[in-house]
Each structure stands twice: as structure tokens, then as C-alpha cells.
Amino acid sequence: GQSLEQPSEVTAVEGAIVQINCTYQTSGFYGLSWYQQHDGGAPTFLSYNALDGLEETGRFSSFLSRSDSYGYLLLQELQMKDSASYFCAVRVQGGKLIFGQGTELSVKP
Amino acid sequence: DTAVSQTPKYLVTQMGNDKSIKCEQNLGHDTMYWYKQDSKKFLKIMFSYNNKELIINETVPNRFSPKSPDKAHLNLHINSLELGDSAVYFCASSSRLAGDQETQYFGPGTRLLVL
Numbered sequence: 001g002q003s004l005e006q007p008s009e010v011t012a013v014e015g016a017i018v019q020i021n022c023t024y025q026t027s028g029f030y031g032l033s034w035y036q037q038h039d040g041g042a043p044t045f046l047s048y049n050a051l052d053g054l055e056e057t058g059r060f061s062s063f064l065s066r067s068d069s070y071g072y073l074l075l076q077e078l079q080m081k082d083s084a085s086y087f088c089a090v091r092v093q094g095g096k097l098i099f100g101q102g103t104e105l106s107v108k109p
Numbered sequence: 110d111t112a113v114s115q116t117p118k119y120l121v122t123q124m125g126n127d128k129s130i131k132c133e134q135n136l137g138h139d140t141m142y143w144y145k146q147d148s149k150k151f152l153k154i155m156f157s158y159n160n161k162e163l164i165i166n167e168t169v170p171n172r173f174s175p176k177s178p179d180k181a182h183l184n185l186h187i188n189s190l191e192l193g194d195s196a197v198y199f200c201a202s203s204s205r206l207a208g209d210q211e212t213q214y215f216g217p218g219t220r221l222l223v224l
Contacts, residue, residue, distance in 0.1 A: 099153070
């Protein structure tokens with residue numbers, strides 16, 4: 001089967017750093033993506049890792065370890081607007097994305 | 110300048126009715142998708158088309174029928190609506206030709222409520 005595990009919710013304060021972990025078990029693996037979704041909004045692409053290592057894009061970074069079937073999204077200098085749901089998604093054959101259940105991040109003042 | 114648009118944004122209907130949701134993208138992408146997001150925010154792929162050809166067809170009741178008249182459009186028709194069909198339906202697109210199929214661009218969603 002296909003399964004992705006990520007925490008259901010995380011709380012942090014403004015200016016802090018938070019890490020959202022994702023472990024996966026899928027048949028076939030091409031890469032790990034992260035999407036952000038605000039309440040009532042559409043998912044928006046944040047990052048994609050096909051190879052092991054850290055990818056940095058501004059305040060957000062994403063890490064992948066293929067041997068551990070594990071990745072994480074790191075958000076630095078948290079802002080109130082970062083309060084949203086964050087989804088990891090594995091890309092499998094055929095371009096299909098298998099999504100995790102999402103992590104609801106609450107940023108407090 | 111909307112990249113991926115869907116109509117309608119909201120859809121409230123009675124059980125047993127037939128309804129359609131339309132999606133259009135102006136990004137020049139060659140691949141389009143339909144996703145269903147349930148009340149627990151679980152996002153699941155339903156269908157995908159590449160250049161009007163069906164390439165992903167998940168285990169979805171055959172009451173759901175996608176149709177892609179051209180690369181820029183992907184519609185979803187739902188027959189005999191059931192209570193369990195209530196969800197948010199997202200259309201998305203990506204580009205295989207540009208080698209960037211990892212990035213999917215989502216439409217604003219259609220909130221379907223079946224009464």
C-alpha cells in the first residue's frame with residue numbers, strides 16, 4: 001500500500017523555527033513535494049526533493065533521505081501568515097502525487 | 110490572469126442529481142488533474158489527463174466521468190450524486206514537456222454540498 005505519516009498539528013510562536021516531518025511507504029518513489037494550504041484556499045507548491053539533501057528557498061527548506069524514507073519541511077523566522085496546513089506528497093509513477101494527511105501549523109504571537 | 114480556474118466555486122444540490130464542474134488552465138500545461146479533498150482535508154487524486162488522454166484513473170465510482178475536450182480544459186461530470194460526494198474538488202495542472210511535472214498548480218476549488 002501507499003502511506004505517508006506526518007504530525008496532525010504543530011504550534012509555534014512568531015520568529016521561531018519549526019520542523020514538520022514526513023515518513024512515507026510507497027511502491028515507487030520519484031520525489032517528495034511539500035504544499036501549503038491556507039483555510040479555504042488551494043494547495044500551493046513549496047518545494048520538491050528528488051535527491052537526498054537539503055533544498056533551501058528563502059525561509060523554507062526541505063530535506064530528503066531516500067534511504068530512511070523520510071523528509072522534513074523546515075520553516076524559519078515564523079510569521080503569522082505561515083499558519084496553514086502543510087502537506088507532504090510523494091510523486092510516484094505516472095506523475096501521480098500521493099498526499100499525506102496534512103499538518104496544521106498554528107503560529108502564535 | 111487566473112492560472113487555473115474552476116466553475117462553479119460553490120455547488121449545493123440534492124441527492125440523485127447530476128452536476129458538472131469545469132476547469133480551465135491558461136499556463137500552457139499538458140497535464141491536468143482532479144483531486145477530492147474531504148472534510149478531514151485528505152487530498153486524493155481521482156483522474157489525470159495528458160494531452161487529452163486519460164493517464165490516471167483511481168478507484169473512483171463510475172458515476173464520476175472526466176472529459177478533456179482539449180489540453181487546456183478538464184471537466185468532471187458526476188451522476189446520481191450521493192451524500193458522500195460532498196467535498197472540495199480541486200483541479201490542477203502541470204507540464205511534462207517543460208520537465209516540471211513535479212510542480213502542480215491548483216485551482217481555487219469547487220465546494221460541493223449534497224443534501
